[in-house]
Amino acid sequence: xxxxxxxxxxxxxxxxxxxxxxxxxxxxxxxxxxxxxxxxxxxxxxxxxxxxxxxxxxxxxxxxxxxxxxxxxxxxxxxxxxxxxxxxxxxxxxxxxxxxxxxxxxxxxxxxxxxxxxxxxxxxxxxxxxxxxxxxxxxxxxxxxxxxxxxxxxxxxxxxxxxxxxxxxxxxxxxxxxxxxxxxxxxxxxxxxxxxxxxxxxxxxxxxxxxxxxxxxxxxxxxxxxxxxxxxxxxxxxxxxxxxxxxxxxxxxxxxxxxxxxxxxxxxxxxxxxxxxxxxxxxxxxxxxxxxxxxxxxxxxxxxxxxxxxxxxxxxxxxxxxxx
Ligand code: FE
Ligand code: FE
Numbered sequence: 013x014x015x016x017x018x019x020x021x022x023x024x025x026x027x028x029x030x031x032x033x034x035x036x037x038x039x040x041x042x043x044x045x046x047x048x049x050x051x052x053x054x055x056x057x058x059x060x061x062x063x064x065x066x067x068x069x070x071x072x073x074x075x076x077x078x079x080x081x082x083x084x085x086x087x088x089x090x091x092x093x094x095x096x097x098x099x100x101x102x103x104x105x106x107x108x109x110x111x112x113x114x115x116x117x118x119x120x121x122x123x124x125x126x127x128x129x130x131x132x133x134x135x136x137x138x139x140x141x142x143x144x145x146x147x148x149x150x151x152x153x154x155x156x157x158x159x160x161x162x163x164x165x166x167x168x169x170x171x172x173x174x175x176x177x178x179x180x181x182x183x184x185x186x187x188x189x190x191x192x193x194x195x196x197x198x199x200x201x202x203x204x205x206x207x208x209x210x211x212x213x214x215x216x217x218x219x220x221x222x223x224x225x226x227x228x229x230x231x232x233x234x235x236x237x238x239x240x241x242x243x244x245x246x247x248x249x250x251x252x253x254x255x256x257x258x259x260x261x262x263x264x265x266x267x268x269x270x271x272x273x274x275x276x277x278x279x280x281x282x283x284x285x286x287x288x289x290x291x292x293x294x295x296x297x298x299x300x301x302x303x304x305x306x307x308x309x310x311x312x313x314x315x316x317x318x319x320x321x322x323x324x325x326x327x328x329x330x331x332x333x334x335x336x
Contacts, residue, residue, distance in 0.1 A: 017050075017051055017054075017055035017056075018047075018051050018055075020032060020036055020038065020220070020223055020224065020227075021051040021052055021055045021056045021220060021224070022055060022056070023055075023056055023058075023060075023216075023217075023220070026056075026220045026223070027223070028198065028201075028219065029194055029195075029197060029198045029201075029219040029222055029223060030194070030195065030198050030311055030314070030315060032219075032220075032223035032227075033194060033222070033223055033226040033227065033315055033319065034314075034315060034318040034319060036223060036227045037227060037231065038224055038227040038228050038231065039112075039228060039231040039232075039235070040112040040113050040115075040116040040231065041112045042228075043116055043119070043224055043228050044112060044115045044116065045115040045118065045119060048115075048119040048122075052119070052123075052221070056217060056220050056221070057126075057217070060213070060217060062133065063130060063133055063134070063137075063210075063214075064126075064129075064130030064133070064134070064213065064214040064217050064218075065130075065134075065209070065210045065211075065213035065217070066213065067209045067210050067213055068209075068210065069134075069137045069138065069209075069210045069211075070207075070208065072281075073138055073207070073208050073211075074137075074138055074139040077277060077280070078273040078274070078276040078277040079207070079273070079274065079276075079277025079278065079280065079281075080138060080139075081273050081277075082270050082271075082273035082274040082277055083138060083204070083208065083211060084135060084138055084140065084152075085269075085270050085273070086200065086270055087131040087132070087134055087135055087138075087211075088131075088135065088148070088149040088152050088153050089152075089153050089156050089266065090127070090131050091127075091128045091131035091132045091135075091149055092128075092149060092150075092153045092156065092157055092161060093161060093193075094124045094125070094127040094128035094131065095124075095125075095128040096157075096161045096165050097124040097127075097165075097189075098121055098124045098125045098128065099165070099169075100165045100168050100169050100185070101117055101120055101121050101124060101185070102121055103169050103173045103181075104117045104120075104172055104178065104182070104185075105117045105118055105121060106172075106173075107172040107173070107176070107178040107181065108178060109178055113178070113232065116228055120225055123221040123224075123225070126221075127218045127221070130214050130217070130218075132145065134211060134214055135148075135149070137210065156266055159261065159262055160261050160262070160263060160266065163257060163260075163261065164189060164257065164258075164261065167184065167253070167254065167257055168181055168184050168185055168189060169181075171184055171250065177246070177250075179232065179233060179236045179243065179247075180246065180247065180250045182229050182232045182233055183229075183233045183247055183250055183251065184250055184251075184254050185229060186225070186226060186229030186230055186232075186233065187233075187251055187254065187316075187319075187320070187323075187328065187332065188251065188254030188255060188257075188258060189254075190222065190225055190226055190229070191226065191312065191315060191316065191319070191332070192258060192312055194219075194222055194226065194311075194315065195307075195308040195309070195311035195312045195315065196267070196308045197215060197218060197219055197222060198219065198308075198311065199290075199304060199308045199311075200215050201215035201216055201219060202290050202291065202296075203290065203296065203304070205288070206284060206285060206288050207278065207281060207284070207285070226319070230319060230322065230323045233247070233323050233324075233325075234322070234323045234324050237323070237324045237325070238324065244325070247325060247328075248325065248327060248328060251325070251328045251331050251332070252331050255331050255332060255335055256335075259335055264305065267305055267308075268301055268302070268305055271301030271302075271304055271305055272301045274301070275301045278296070278297065282297060285297050290304070290307075291307075312332070313332070316328075316329050316332040317329055317333070320332065
């Protein structure tokens with residue numbers, strides 16, 4: 013039996029997240045349940061269903077210290093974020109206007125649940141005891157949950173559940189939530205590329221899914237706007253509300269704390285990382301925590317400049333990039 017895996021879902025041929033999210037057009041109709049069952053379940057995930065990777069973690073990643081701590085914190089918080097996405101997006105399944113959108117969001121809910129699972133499972137490979145796994149993730153992520161996840165998920169949920177605006181909620185999730193998180197995910201894949209191939213593969217798999225989430229979410233908004241130009245002011249207002257909310261969240265506190273741990277940790281691996289470039293022309297070892305944080309922000313802006321005009325809302329670029 014041969015299954016033709018489309019390029020964007022093929023483990024070896026899919027573009028990276030930044031390029032894919034800027035270049036690919038995919039619609040909910042294309043990415044239906046049958047597409048997911050063949051292209052993703054039997055394509056992207058072949059041989060990687062349980063762990064999200066097909067390699068091993070080097071023993072030094074299990075040794076206590078800043079490098080391990082950076083990854084444990086990152087995976088724990090991302091596992092909580094993905095689990096929260098499952099809950100939020102379940103409201104999108106309920107609010108979906110037709111079968112195409114329903115099927116697509118059912119697959120996205122499964123994708124996010126899988127992300128949560130593989131991030132969590134990798135913690136076991138880093139030596140977190142199975143019986144303490146959930147407790148430790150919840151404990152270490154309590155502050156992150158309260159200060160970041162609660163407000164952002166409350167916003168996205170209320171747009172679809174309370175305001176009854178499915179399209180608006182898709183825009184919020186695509187532009188404000190995943191649009192902002194995607195560059196951080198891309199950075200993570202590149203950071204861990206050599207240090208822990210398993211973590212990088214897990215990130216790669218999540219990024220392949222993410223390209224689809226961003227592309228389909230964009231199409232849903234773009235198609236709606238083309239049919240209902242009168243929706244534009246409401247859409248812009250939601251982007252503004254979402255961006256304002258991001259501004260109030262102390263995301264930098266959490267990210268920079270992890271980046272500083274990573275900085276300290278990578279210093280012990282100068283030989284391994286000697287020639288490794290985080291992007292062409294920039295050696296990972298020479299970067300600082302702040303520089304990596306700024307880099308992800310710059311990618312967010314680049315992505316907004318490419319994607320928002322494509323979605324039909326060029327005026328939203330400024331709102332995302334400058335905050336006004
Ligand atoms: Fe995800
Ligand atoms: Fe996603």
